[in-house]
Amino acid sequence: MKLHLLLATAGSIALVACSEGPTPDAAAPASDATEGGNILLQEWDTPFGVPPFDQIHSEDYLPAMRAGMDEENAEIDAIVENADAPTFDNTIVALERSGETLGKVRRVFYALNSAHADDVIKETAKTIAPELAAHRDNISLNKALFDRVLTVFEQRDTLDLSGEQKKLLEETHKQFVRSGANLDDKAQARLREINTELAELSEQFDDNLLNETNDFELLVTDRADLGALPASLVALAAEEARRRGHDCECWAFTLQRPSINPFLQYSPNRELRKKIFDGYAMRGDNDNEYDNKAIVARTVSLRAERAEMMGYDSHAAFVLSDNMAESPDRVYELLDQIWEPALRVAKAERADLQAMLEADGIDDRLRAWDWRYYTEKVRKAKYDVDEDALRPYFEVHAVRDGVFSVANKLFGLQFEVRDDLPKWHPDQQVYEVKEADGTHLAILYLDYFARETKRGGAWMNALRPQSNLDGFVTPIVTNNFNFPAPTEDSPSLLSLTEAETFFHEFGHALHGMFSNVTYRSLAGTSVPRDFVEFPSQEMENWMRTPEVLGMFAKHYQTGEPMPQEIVDKILASAKFNQGFITVEYMAAAYLDMAYHTLDTPEPVEPRAFENAAMADINLIEEIIPRYRSGYFQHIFSGGYSAGYYSYIWSEVLDADAFMAFRETSLFDHDTAASYREQILSKGGTRPGMELYRNFRGRDPEIGPLLENRGLN
Numbered sequence: 001m002k003l004h005l006l007l008a009t010a011g012s013i014a015l016v017a018c019s020e021g022p023t024p025d026a027a028a029p030a031s032d033a034t035e036g037g038n039i040l041l042q043e044w045d046t047p048f049g050v051p052p053f054d055q056i057h058s059e060d061y062l063p064a065m066r067a068g069m070d071e072e073n074a075e076i077d078a079i080v081e082n083a084d085a086p087t088f089d090n091t092i093v094a095l096e097r098s099g100e101t102l103g104k105v106r107r108v109f110y111a112l113n114s115a116h117a118d119d120v121i122k123e124t125a126k127t128i129a130p131e132l133a134a135h136r137d138n139i140s141l142n143k144a145l146f147d148r149v150l151t152v153f154e155q156r157d158t159l160d161l162s163g164e165q166k167k168l169l170e171e172t173h174k175q176f177v178r179s180g181a182n183l184d185d186k187a188q189a190r191l192r193e194i195n196t197e198l199a200e201l202s203e204q205f206d207d208n209l210l211n212e213t214n215d216f217e218l219l220v221t222d223r224a225d226l227g228a229l230p231a232s233l234v235a236l237a238a239e240e241a242r243r244r245g246h247d248c249e250c251w252a253f254t255l256q257r258p259s260i261n262p263f264l265q266y267s268p269n270r271e272l273r274k275k276i277f278d279g280y281a282m283r284g285d286n287d288n289e290y291d292n293k294a295i296v297a298r299t300v301s302l303r304a305e306r307a308e309m310m311g312y313d314s315h316a317a318f319v320l321s322d323n324m325a326e327s328p329d330r331v332y333e334l335l336d337q338i339w340e341p342a343l344r345v346a347k348a349e350r351a352d353l354q355a356m357l358e359a360d361g362i363d364d365r366l367r368a369w370d371w372r373y374y375t376e377k378v379r380k381a382k383y384d385v386d387e388d389a390l391r392p393y394f395e396v397h398a399v400r401d402g403v404f405s406v407a408n409k410l411f412g413l414q415f416e417v418r419d420d421l422p423k424w425h426p427d428q429q430v431y432e433v434k435e436a437d438g439t440h441l442a443i444l445y446l447d448y449f450a451r452e453t454k455r456g457g458a459w460m461n462a463l464r465p466q467s468n469l470d471g472f473v474t475p476i477v478t479n480n481f482n483f484p485a486p487t488e489d490s491p492s493l494l495s496l497t498e499a500e501t502f503f504h505e506f507g508h509a510l511h512g513m514f515s516n517v518t519y520r521s522l523a524g525t526s527v528p529r530d531f532v533e534f535p536s537q538e539m540e541n542w543m544r545t546p547e548v549l550g551m552f553a554k555h556y557q558t559g560e561p562m563p564q565e566i567v568d569k570i571l572a573s574a575k576f577n578q579g580f581i582t583v584e585y586m587a588a589a590y591l592d593m594a595y596h597t598l599d600t601p602e603p604v605e606p607r608a609f610e611n612a613a614m615a616d617i618n619l620i621e622e623i624i625p626r627y628r629s630g631y632f633q634h635i636f637s638g639g640y641s642a643g644y645y646s647y648i649w650s651e652v653l654d655a656d657a658f659m660a661f662r663e664t665s666l667f668d669h670d671t672a673a674s675y676r677e678q679i680l681s682k683g684g685t686r687p688g689m690e691l692y693r694n695f696r697g698r699d700p701e702i703g704p705l706l707e708n709r710g711l712n
């Protein structure tokens with residue numbers, strides 16, 4: 001299963017991003033704002049109020065966002081200057097209503113910035129980021145505003161609020177507190193220092209890692225050392241060598257995963273495998289100018305200090321109080337339940353691989369750099385499915401129809417293509433999504449293909465979140481992919497992973513489209529990080545069934561269904577090598593938790609600390625954490641600190657929730673209706689665990705995840 005990444009962009013615009021990909025970053029000329037009527041600041045008289053992409057100029061965004069900030073500042077002033085005593089309505093709801101224009105423009109802007117950015121948009125993003133950050137700070141550190149919020153918050157139990165109103169109040173209050181609003185001036189000044197230093201440290205961490213990664217190369221001069229490396233990858237490695245100025249019959253490998261992983265899988269040369277493996281594993285830990293250990297130590301220390309200022313035992317306690325897991329204990333409780341079975345299976349896998357090593361006549365123990373090589377041999381023998389042979393069964397529109405069919409069978413949804421609506425790119429398809437009875441539900445934009453103006457990966461966002469504060473506002477959501485574009489000879493044919501990605505992103509889209517809440521800040525995917533991947537991963541479960549594959553996976557030329565033998569291999573391969581995959585991932589999750597449950601700012605020595613943390617869980621030598629300290633970007637620069645566990649947390653939820661369909665039937669109407677009502681429609685209006693219990697009638701259980709991964 002893929003790992004997914006949730007990114008939060010400036011302010012409150014959440015972008016649900018599901019894979020790691022580079023953000024396009026190119027210098028762009030400065031642009032002047034257009035004068036006169038800015039379409040972004042006007043009412044949109046388009047069908048369903050969709051953004052008038054055909055009338056918006058890239059130059060319009062910067063002045064519109066600035067105008068939006070001015071408007072919000074005036075609204076905040078009005079709240080603060082209100083002579084009436086603070087109430088839920090005149091303070092909390094007024095805040096919720098504020099910033100309408102800024103939110104509207106910003107959502108469209110960041111959608112474009114990710115999916116179809118020109119130079120003006122890229123430049124605008126750089127210009128506006130610090131302005132938006134300062135704008136956010138001005139609001140969250142506005143003492144008079146916080147005093148009003150606090151007054152209402154302190155009356156929360158006597159105000160006769162609905163569950164959703166109370167949640168809005170709590171979330172509003174929490175955002176202020178977490179920004180430091182209730183600290184005294186001295187502490188606020190220290191908080192700003194800490195935040196600034198942390199931001200600098202995270203940039204240095206990335207710079208060092210980039211340098212360490214780029215500085216390494218493995219040059220192979222003997223063709224035999226490439227073993228059975230597929231021809232396309234051999235050609236890439238030869239090209240890489242030429243690109244690096246080597247004028248020889250040779251092949252260059254780098255520490256980028258698409259380069260190192262195939263080498264570790266295919267090269268029969270143990271010495272070279274060790275060399276590149278060590279190069280990868282020691283990044284940031286070479287005691288040179290790019291060493292990241294001091295940065296790790298300082299980062300962890302500052303986070304502990306900040307947590308203490310905020311009144312928490314540790315950084316993890318601070319972060320998790322905002323998540324479904326709620327506390328470090330709950331995270332450990334989950335990890336510990338999965339760890340022992342995973343380690344047991346990994347040890348069994350190790351024994352098999354050891355036997356293969358010995359059968360090769362090697363008189364040694366299996367080492368970390370041997371694992372992928374021997375695993376690939378097993379995979380090839382037992383589960384080999386040629387990706388290129390699969391693609392004809394996953395033509396992009398066939399996959400789309402499969403996704404839509406599942407949504408129709410589960411929820412009765414209907415999809416009507418709307419070629420009349422404006423798009424940001426001609427390749428996009430726009431659908432009106434309707435209920436079974438024809439009622440309008442939402443607008444869905446699908447943007448399928450990779451292109452230079454789009455960043456990597458796949459993601460969902462809401463161009464307009466659902467709300468019902470001043471009349472019901474229906475959602476407008478997008479799914480974005482980097483599928484191969486059609487060519488003259490062939491339509492867009494997806495890999496198995498890409499087809500899964502389509503189901504995954506559509507799960508996020510459903511979460512946005514089924515939202516049925518009052519306040520837009522609690523709508524759709526506005527949920528904690530360890531909950532947000534649950535609805536998306538849930539959709540992947542349907543795809544991985546023979547029934548659903550049978551519905552849509554048909555050869556684009558012949559119309560033949562996918563052969564049973566291939567279906568069987570796809571389903572069986574889901575359990576392959578899961579001891580290794582789970583242990584490697586979980587070791588990193590434990591490392592993240594170890595750093596961030598420290599309850600003192602005393603600096604640690606990262607190498608010794610990591611070794612001790614891994615010894616604590618009895619990690620076997622042949623597996624290292626998926627990320628070691630020196631290159632653990634998720635937690636030291638990526639906003640996932642005390643959050644790396646959330647991938648498997650979400651997977652526990654999706655596996656256990658899918659059992660509710662297994663126990664009834666794949667498209668059981670009552671179960672689907674309950675899943676929609678209790679989970680998908682509720683957004684962030686209630687704590688995640690409460691929503692889950694309402695759907696499942698009990699807490700999530702790990703059994704189905706162990707079963708899916710073959711760890712039971």
Ligand SMILES: [Zn+2]
Pocket residue numbers: 004005016017018504508533536
């Ligand atoms: Zn996702």
